[in-house]
Amino acid sequence: MPDKCHKADCWFKGPPFLRSKEPLGKSHISETIEDSEICSEVKVNYNEISYNDKNSTTQQPGLMLLLERYSKFERLISSVIWLQRFKTYTYMIGKLLHRSDSPVTGCFTVAERENATIDIVKLIQTDSLSADLCYFKDMMSSGPPPSDRKRLKSPFAKELLQCNRYVVCRVGGRLRQFELQPDHRNPAILPPYHHATKLLIDTVHCEHGHCGSNQVQAYLLQKYWILHLQSAVAKVLRECMPCKIRSARPGKQWMSDMPAVRLCAGNRPFFHSFVDYFGLIKVKLGRSERKRYGVIFTCLSTRAIHLEVAESLDTSAFLQAFFRFVSRRARPAHMYSDNGTNFIAGSKALKDEITN
Numbered sequence: 001m002p003d004k005c006h007k008a009d010c011w012f013k014g015p016p017f018l019r020s021k022e023p024l025g026k027s028h029i030s031e032t033i034e035d036s037e038i039c040s041e042v043k044v045n046y047n048e049i050s051y052n053d054k055n056s057t058t059q060q061p062g063l064m065l066l067l068e069r070y071s072k073f074e075r076l077i078s079s080v081i082w083l084q085r086f087k088t089y090t091y092m093i094g095k096l097l098h099r100s101d102s103p104v105t106g107c108f109t110v111a112e113r114e115n116a117t118i119d120i121v122k123l124i125q126t127d128s129l130s131a132d133l134c135y136f137k138d139m140m141s142s143g144p145p146p147s148d149r150k151r152l153k154s155p156f157a158k159e160l161l162q163c164n165r166y167v168v169c170r171v172g173g174r175l176r177q178f179e180l181q182p183d184h185r186n187p188a189i190l191p192p193y194h195h196a197t198k199l200l201i202d203t204v205h206c207e208h209g210h211c212g213s214n215q216v217q218a219y220l221l222q223k224y225w226i227l228h229l230q231s232a233v234a235k236v237l238r239e240c241m242p243c244k245i246r247s248a249r250p251g252k253q254w255m256s257d258m259p260a261v262r263l264c265a266g267n268r269p270f271f272h273s274f275v276d277y278f279g280l281i282k283v284k285l286g287r288s289e290r291k292r293y294g295v296i297f298t299c300l301s302t303r304a305i306h307l308e309v310a311e312s313l314d315t316s317a318f319l320q321a322f323f324r325f326v327s328r329r330a331r332p333a334h335m336y337s338d339n340g341t342n343f344i345a346g347s348k349a350l351k352d353e354i355t356n
C-alpha cells in the first residue's frame with residue numbers, strides 16, 4: 001500500500017475538477033476519478049448536489065444555499081472568503097503554503113472582505129434578478145432598444161434599466177463628474193426581501209448601535225441601492241430583539257383595594273398600627289460597641305410614625321419597646337405585623353397574660 005501512495009495523485013491533490021475553472025458537472029467526476037474508494041465518496045457528494053439542483057431554479061444551487069445558510073452577514077462573508085481561499089489553494093497547491101504571507105492563511109484582509117462582499121452582491125443579484133440580468137446580457141450582446149420594457153419580468157424594471165454594468169448591477173445617475181468613490185456614485189442594486197439583504201441591513205443596524213430607520217437607510221445608501229428600502233429596513237428593525245427589549249413598555253403591577261383599616265376616618269392616631277424592625281444599628285456604649293435595632297410603629301390611617309430602640313431581637317426587648325409605645329401613644333385597637341418570631345411570641349405572651 002505505501003508504495004502506491006506516491007501514485008495516488010488524486011488523494012494528495014484532490015480531483016482535477018477542483019483546480020478547474022469550469023463549473024462542476026457530472027462529466028468531470030465520472031471521467032476523472034478512477035480510484036474506487038474515492039469515487040464512492042465523491043459520488044455521495046455528487047448526489048447531494050444533484051438533489052439540490054432539482055429543488056432549485058437557479059444555475060448555482062450550492063452557492064445560493066450558502067446565502068440562506070447564515071444568520072449573520074459577517075459569517076457569510078467569512079465563509080465566502082474561505083471558499084475563495086480554497087479556490088486559491090487548489091490553484092497554488094504545494095507553493096507558498098507555509099509562508100507567513102501566504103494568501104490562504106492568516107487573518108482576513110480588507111481586499112478579501114471587499115471581494116467577498118462583491119461576490120455576495122453578485123450572487124444576490126443572480127438569485128433574485130436573474131431574468132432581468134439575462135435580458136441585459138442579451139441587450140449588451142445583441143443590442144435591442146432599451147425601451148423594450150415588456151420583456152422585463154421584475155417589478156423593479158425601471159431601476160434596472162439604469163444599470164450600467166453587468167458584472168454588478170448598479171444604479172446609474174448623473175454624478176459621473178463628481179469625485180466620489182464608485183460605490184457611492186453608483187450603488188449596487190439589491191432586492192428588498194432577500195435573506196442576504198436582510199442580513200446586510202441587520203449588520204448595518206447593529207454596527208451603528210441599533211440606530212433608527214433613517215440612519216440605517218443613510219448608511220446603506222452609501223454603498224447599496226436596496227429597492228423599497230424604507231419598508232425593507234422597517235421590517236428588519238421590527239424583528240430586532242435588542243430593540244424590541246429596549247423599547248418594550250414596563251409591565252404594570254395590579255394593585256388590590258386598600259384594606260378597611262387604612263380608610264378609617266375620625267379615629268385618633270395609632271388607633272390601627274403596624275410594627276416592624278429595622279437595623280442593625282451599631283452604637284457606642286462606653287468604649288465598647290453594641291448592637292441595637294430600631295422599632296417602627298406606623299399609624300395605618302395618618303401614616304404617622306413612632307420610633308423605639310430595641311436592645312435585641314428577642315421577645316422581651318420587643319415587649320419593652322411595645323409598652324413604651326403604648327405609654328406614649330395610648331393602646332391601639334389593632335396591631336399588625338409580619339410573621340417575625342419576636343412579634344408572634346410577643347402576641348402570644350400578651351394574650352396569655354390577659355387570659356391569666
Ligand SMILES: [Zn+2]
Nearest residue numbers: 210240242243
Ligand atoms: Zn436593533
